[in-house]
Amino acid sequence: MKKKGILERLKGGPVLGDGGYLLELEKRGWVRAGPFTPEVVLTHPDALRELHVEFREAGAEVLQALTFYASRDKLAPVSLENRLEDFNRSAVRIAREVAGDRCLVAGNLSLTWMYEPESRSAADRVRKTFDEQLSVQVDEGVDFIIGETFSWLGQALIAVERAKKKCLPTMVTICFENKDETAEGKSAADAAKALFDAGADIVGMNCLRPPQHILGPMEQMRNAVSGYLACQPVAYRTPQNKPDFTSLPEFPYALDTLQLTRKEMADYAVQGS
Numbered sequence: 001m002k003k004k005g006i007l008e009r010l011k012g013g014p015v016l017g018d019g020g021y022l023l024e025l026e027k028r029g030w031v032r033a034g035p036f037t038p039e040v041v042l043t044h045p046d047a048l049r050e051l052h053v054e055f056r057e058a059g060a061e062v063l064q065a066l067t068f069y070a071s072r073d074k075l076a077p078v079s080l081e082n083r084l085e086d087f088n089r090s091a092v093r094i095a096r097e098v099a100g101d102r103c104l105v106a107g108n109l110s111l112t113w114m115y116e117p118e119s120r121s122a123a124d125r126v127r128k129t130f131d132e133q134l135s136v137q138v139d140e141g142v143d144f145i146i147g148e149t150f151s152w153l154g155q156a157l158i159a160v161e162r163a164k165k166k167c168l169p170t171m172v173t174i175c176f177e178n179k180d181e182t183a184e185g186k187s188a189a190d191a192a193k194a195l196f197d198a199g200a201d202i203v204g205m206n207c208l209r210p211p212q213h214i215l216g217p218m219e220q221m222r223n224a225v226s227g228y229l230a231c232q233p234v235a236y237r238t239p240q241n242k243p244d245f246t247s248l249p250e251f252p253y254a255l256d257t258l259q260l261t262r263k264e265m266a267d268y269a270v271q272g273s
Helices: 006-011 021-027 045-058 072-078 081-099 120-139 153-164 188-198 211-224 262-272
Strands: 062-064 104-110 144-150 170-174 202-206 228-232
Touching: 006 104, 021 045, 045 062, 045 081, 062 081, 072 081, 072 120, 081 104, 081 120, 104 120, 104 153, 120 144, 120 153, 144 153, 153 170, 153 188, 170 188, 170 228, 188 202, 188 211, 202 211, 211 228, 211 262
Parallel strands: 062 104, 104 144, 144 170, 170 202, 202 228
Antiparallel strands: none
């Protein structure tokens, strides 16, 4: 029997995803803090495979290929840009192996460091970067595509544009840093409208903020649009004046003291659904 796709599953209610691979693998010693690039995909694939299994057994219905920061611009500083295809292909294969018939596998695009607002050449470089990753991920059989952690709405819109050309369901999420707006000053509501208008099937927010500081903007999205929403906060306690956990002095080596409890995350799951 063919697996239900992400949109078919969402018609039946909330779908539980995974997340936080790089931080968790860094905590276990498999990823270097700072670059946070996913060398583990090639150097210690069993460590990545085990984490996928843990997410699956915890109830995740979607496993993301660990291709966050597996783009040429992010791999270049660690001299691994020429391994881009190996990274993306292996990451999808490992996720698919663990997913089996139980979970969907999402390809993954992330923010790049090359985007510049109002620069056509920079936008074209981002398009090329996304296309390069997507061609490998789609060839390996991902079920849908996630674009994530975009502080620039403009870059998120490019992710929608390139992903939709692959004729797969597309989810794209933005992130707010310490202001309740994107880098170009757009509100959560405006960002959600723009992403849906561009063709995204699922939009929302992810990363940087805990439930306490992400549910407000998510409610604004819900009031502005009627489509499917994705909400993926981090599980770290942050103050009101600095909701972005990466801006805290505890990032990245002392985050343990800020960890939310399982009950707090369970309360969020009930509230968020």
